[in-house]
Amino acid sequence: MRGEASRIADRVSRDALAPKLREAGQDAWRIGNELFTITNVLDHNVQLERALTDPSRPVADKTAVLHELFGDNAHPVTTAIMTDLVGRKWSKASHIANAVEDFGVDAMMYYTDATDTTLKVSVELAELHSALLRLPVVRAKLYDLSAPAQARVKLLHTVLSDAGLNKVTLRLAEHATCNPRNRRYLETIQWLINKFSRHMGESMITVTTAAPLSLDQVKRLVSIYSAKLNHPVHINSVVDPSVIGGMRIQVGDEVTDNTVVAQLEKLHRSVRASA
Structure with missing residues (x-):
C-alpha cells in the first residue's frame, strides 16, 4: 500500500x-x-x-x-x-x-x-484473462521468476501467436511477463482491465460461470449493472467449469460469489464451525 x-x-x-x-x-x-x-x-x-x-x-x-x-x-x-x-x-x-x-x-x-482501439484492447485484455484462467501451467510459467525474462516473453509470444491481438494488448501482456512487480499474472491483467474500464468511463463486469452466458443473460446483466452504476458497462464472460453452477460477479474489487462451489465451501465451513 x-x-x-x-x-x-x-x-x-x-x-x-x-x-x-x-x-x-x-x-x-x-x-x-x-x-x-x-x-x-x-x-x-x-x-x-x-x-x-x-x-x-x-x-x-x-x-x-x-x-x-x-x-x-x-x-x-x-x-x-x-x-x-x-x-x-x-x-x-x-x-x-x-x-x-x-x-x-x-x-x-x-x-x-x-488510434480508436481503446474498447478493442479492453476486450482483448478481458479475453486474455479468461483464456489464462484455463491455462494454469502456462500462467505459472509466465510468472516463474527463476526463468529468464526473455524466455517468459518467448513463451507468451508462442501462446498468443495466432490471437491477432492489437499491439497495445500484446505490449501490456509483455510488460506483465517481463516485469511482474510482485504481482500474480492474472492480478496484473485484471488491474489493466480495471484501468481501461475507468479510462473509458465504463466498468468491466467480470462474470464467471460454468457454461457460456446466453445473449439474453448478457443483456440482462448489462441492464442491471448499467442502472446500478449509472454508466455503461461491458460484460467480461469467463467460463470456468470448476465453479459447477451459479455466477461469480466481480465489479472492481467487489465480488459477489453465488457459485455452487462457493456455497459448498460456505456449507463446509459452517459444518466445521458447529462440530
Missing part, C-alpha cells in the same frame, strides 16, 4: 501531465514504451530509486541524474514526466516506480484513444 505522500504525488502529477499525454497522440506509444523501460530499470536499481527520491537532494541534482541516464534520447513528454516525479515527495523510494508504471499505462491508453 502506498503512503499518503506517494498517493498525493502520483495523483497530482498524473492530473497535471495528463493533457501532455493526451496531446501526444500516436507518440504516446513511444512514451509508454519508454516509461515501461524506466519502470524496469528502477525496479532493479534500488540506489537509483533512492537517488531520485531523496528529499534532502536538490531537484537540480536529480534532473541531472535523469539527463545522465537518458541524455536527449527520451521523448520530451517522457522527460517532463520524470522531471515532475523526481521533484515530488515519496513515502518510499520504490513508490516512484509505481508512478512511472501508472504513467506508462496511461500513455498506452491515450495511444489507443488516438
